[in-house]
Amino acid sequence: MGKNLKVGAIMISILAVIVFIGPLIAPYDPYQVNMSVKLQGVSASHIMGTDQLGRDLFSRLIYATGTSVKISLIVVIVSMIIGFVFGSIAAFIGGAVDEFLMRIIDVFMAFPTKIFTIAIAGILGASAINITIALIITSWASYARMVRGCVLTAKELPFIDASIALGANRGYTIIRHVLPSVFQPLSTFAFQRIAHTMMAIVGLSFIGLGVQPPTPELGAMINESKNFMTTAPHLFIFPGLLISYVVFSFNILDDSLRDYWDPRIKSELVL
């Protein structure tokens, strides 16, 4: 466990540095065009080369990573909140409300996520905000279903009845006992979703339905680089490596955390 967790933690810390203080260390303005140095390869002044407009790729990548990661975090957090609210309402109130909410959740989950996301993003129009909305619309239902399940299980636990029977306030019991037992699986689930969401965002941006220029974004940058695969391969290689880095750091951390909870199937990686 130890090594993987350490590697994951280090990778995530580096990522956090890139995302939150990266703009301070970026050597160039990511929007600054300089046509005299366009499409240059790796050099001392531009450590990852320059793009079609002579912008520094390294600086752009720093900003682009920020964009992708921030959107994934927003999507995950907002869906988690929506899912939590609806899931717990369904579970606590129960009856017709539960039935109604569950049918709605069923419907949302009956759509293949990607088709649904593309449809919404396409109809709303491609932009960073709309892709965030589209991803939230398509992902809240799974959180809600999960929260509902957890709350129902927690409600059944003997100590809940016991504490109510012993005269504890019902509301207090829920806050003190039921909710904590939801948070652990919910946060684990949400953490797993970060990498997935990140992949969805870069994929949608790659097909032009996501973040739009001039905002730098990793998937969109790869899309733009398609023209230059022969002449300037660094334009697609670096953003791709960066996506893999980000997703890998979330995956390895998630993996080692899961091993931590379930040591039966744990095993170390070769790193």
Next chain:
Amino acid sequence: MNLKLKKILCFSMTALMMVGFVGCSNVGASTKTAQTELKIAYGKDTGAVSEKGNGDMLLTIFAGERLVEVVDGEVVPSIAESWEVKDAENCISFKIKKGLKFSDGTDLTAKEVKLKFDRNIALKSFQWTELDRIDKIEIPDDNTINFYYKDGMDGYVALAGFAEYGNTIVGSNSFQTPGDPTTPMVEFIGSGPWKVEEYVKDQYTTFVPNENYIGEAVKLEKVTVNMIKDDEARVLAIQAGDVDAIVDYYHGGSAYTPRNLLSTLKEEGFQILKQEMPMTTVLAFNYTNNEAWKNIKLRQAMNYAINKDEIAGLFDGWISPANDAYFSDCSPFTTALGKQSYKYDPEKAKSLLAECGLEGFSPKMLVNSENIDEVKMAELLQSMLKESGINLQLDVMDATKFAEAKKGADWDVYSYYIGGPERRIYSRNEGRFDKSTPEFGASGCYTSESIVTAVQSAVDPFDENERKKGFKEFYAAIDAEAACVPLYYDAVFVVANEGVKGIEFVGTEPVFDNVTYKK
């Protein structure tokens, strides 16, 4: 289960190996042999089967003819051998050549000619033509067709409109109900040098020689036009040897070979053929919804603030910057002005802005995300305009949203074009600047009375010299008014394998009638 699993495993291994063999068997010796077939990559579907459309430009040029054509800015005979303007310019009468046949062997007479115009009028598809003003169409005999106008024919531009792609003449069997032009077009039967042999929507169209064509027969036995939507994919296709040539969209402006890949292709030994068009990409202002743009100083400031050479730099030197007013020297009617009124000067732009009281001006630019060059150019403009203290905001969106947003007031500039393929220069220029034409967009290039007068004097006269003079006036007028910011002159490119010989440009359209190919 065990057994089943084994079976599946064996099967899949075999399948994988077979795939592998197919993949590796791509080695062939090459000697230079004459090819009878040419494969072209093209970014649009040819639309040979269409409910309401008329077919794509390439299709209409390959397999169709119109009453007249426009070459070097002049209307020349085609299906019609002559024409006459009568009744105080209220009627135009075309004499149709005798003995013409469609590719399916049926006769081409005035009756068939009328079909297409009936269709366009019924379906209200009369962009860039004057068909909306037509009162009635008469066919006194097999070789005559008369068009009567409601309130007079609109000069030369109306005549040139008959050369529009949409007015390509097709046979009566083209329609689902033969002879009923309001029914969907189920086959493209034209009278051009080629005929459509096979059409698979969004995949390919094959053309073979039309044996009923009365002109000189084409040389190749077959041309396959592969529809490849992605610009980069077409380039990869020719590099991989899947196609022999790439042709830009005949209209220009979209679905073209990425300009910054042309140098690479040239280095790799492909021929690059270029034909400049009388089409200028400009930065247009939202003056109809946005009062500020009615101030000429602001329009001039924008002109001074943009360095066109740098924009042309986006295209790796393959496209010329629009330094010399509006159109390049590609047609007798589009001769350049010979002066550069607004040389790049950020200081001047700044002072003009100050005069307008617009320091820290922050205009919003609409950008169509489907055109990558447009996006790149917008990003370049954003960075460039900073020098003049203009803080350009970009709003990038897909084509539909773009079209929608254009109508609103919440934007300032966008990338637009004036002119077009040669057969369209009359109607397009009139449509862009004359508010009284149906094509006139609510927003676009700034226009004024002097510009409207000038454009009329350019597109109306039947006399060639008067038109030439008119065009000069027209350019001078839009230049003086700083109606928009000309950015670069567009061009049509054909990229072809070394062995492809005989690609010609008629007007601004690539033609493959005389092409031979040795591989």
Next chain:
Amino acid sequence: MKKEKLLEVEQLNIKFTTSIGDVNVSDDINFSLNKGETFCIVGESGCGKSVVALSLTRLLPENAIIKGSIKFEGFNISELEEKEFSEIRGRKIATIFEQPMSCINPVMRIGDQIAETYRANFNCSRKEAKQQALKKLEEVKLPANRYNSYPHELSGGMQQRVMIAIALACNPQLLIADEPTTSLDVTVQYQILELLQELKEKYNMTILMITHDMGVVHDMADRIGVMYAGNMMEIADRDEFFQRPLHPYAVELLNVVRDPCIYTIPGTVPNLMEWVPGCPFEPRCKRSTEACKINKPKNIVMGERIVRCLNVVPN
């Protein structure tokens, strides 16, 4: 009459390596089984009795380290290669486990599971195996039409019968029964024990039974071994044991059985991860002395009886 020994276990030490340290679950255990007898190992939960049982046929997880010698029919099987060893498993030594539901493959028909054992150990046709399986079903008193049932379609008692049928498919000489009745209802327990007894007599089988239930021990055992915290505290004949337990722990154990409502053994089972120099039962022992804390007791052999204690309960 000299009793013939079927299984002899000597100096058996078992250790588990885990990420938080090593756990000693068997400390120099010695015992032997006579042919045809039922030997019961009894002890509280977590004393290591199941581990000892499973170690005999190498069914422990990979992190178990086993030392010592195990002789089966006078032949040291602890040094056998894995491949040779699998010929003993099932064929000569069979095992039945507690919680039969989880120990039978849920997606395989029960008949096939019985037949599979036979086929794995004897080279025979499917048909023969099926015949054998049907015969075994009959022996464990399940109707033949249950051959095609899936485990989840059976009750717990029936599942344990299936388990027994699987184990006895090859008529093994030694049957290791690891808590065979623990998860069953009392009435069903009785039926299963009766069945085991019946089959034992029929095939002259030797049974090593692991249990924490003194009632079961009393009904089934010929001889008894008492385990505590990885140590075999006492080995004795059933009658002698119940009449006169020698080890203080055994005494306590019997007291609990006789008067379960009143009597408990004070203290808790020790943590096996903590190494103690003396006797592991010392903290709970009524007879403990200072010496018990320092010295590990040695086995005291008294004829057939063996006791591991410094202060054996006097007569």
Next chain:
Amino acid sequence: MIKYIFRRLLYLIPVLILTSFLAYMLVYLSPSSPAQIILQARYAGEPTQEQIVEFNEEYGFDQSILVQYTTWLKNAMQGDLGKSLTDGSDVLEDFIYSFKASAKLYFSSQLLALIIALPIGVYSAFKANSIFDRISRTYSLVGISIPDFWLGMLLVYIFSIGLNLLPSFGYATPKNIILPMLALGLSSSFSLIRIVRTSVLEVLHLNYIRTARSKGLSENQIMMKHALRNAMIPIVTVMGIHLTHFIGGAVAVESMFAWPGLGNFFAKAAGSQDIPVIQGFVLLSAVFFIFANLIIDIICKQLDPRIDYQNEGGKNNG
């Protein structure tokens, strides 16, 4: 069994109705009216009021939403999902055409993924914590972090641009499928390796494996007869869910290789706001998705006798 399927189908009816309603309502997410969007696309200029009215009548947009919806649903049940607004082609035909293209690519790539993942995953689980296991775990964890379209680009860079061996895009010849199949297949294999490994490992820790060992079965027999068969249940479920993902799941790869599959087609339609295509595709893919899940459930039922017929409720996964 029939009863079970019938019950499931009955349960699906409300879900299908709500789904279709949601699919239809997608059009109202759009800030502009369908007439505006479509006429704009059809004619270059601004549509006149007359054209808009005429259009609304022709497509029934002048009626109330519920009437529009029921008309649409009625037509949809008869296989008429309307026509594409951009080119007038039949939506159902378009769907079937791109469905076939997608299926071809997706099934071949999943087969490839299975061929790669099954032996690696099983061996990895069997030799848990060995060097092989560690390498394969690292390999698959790195693999699932690579976007499939980027993997596709790398393949194009190597095999099309570098070695000039394979076509980089297109659909026409059998060779065209190789690179997109590799990109998708490899991508799926990474996650599949993990699933296979976990499933097998979970099974290997179960008591009945110990029983199997105690019966004297060899390791191979244990693996094939007991471990794999049981581990196949979660694997098949996940594979099934993967398969239903071919609707849209491969959109980036399809777009990368200009493969005329569902995702590619749909993304284009969504980009141009081709409302009937969007509605039709969303509905058809949801229907397909729902029924595919039902079929997976039935297959799992075949594999796993423990699943109770009486239990209803489907497995869902986005």
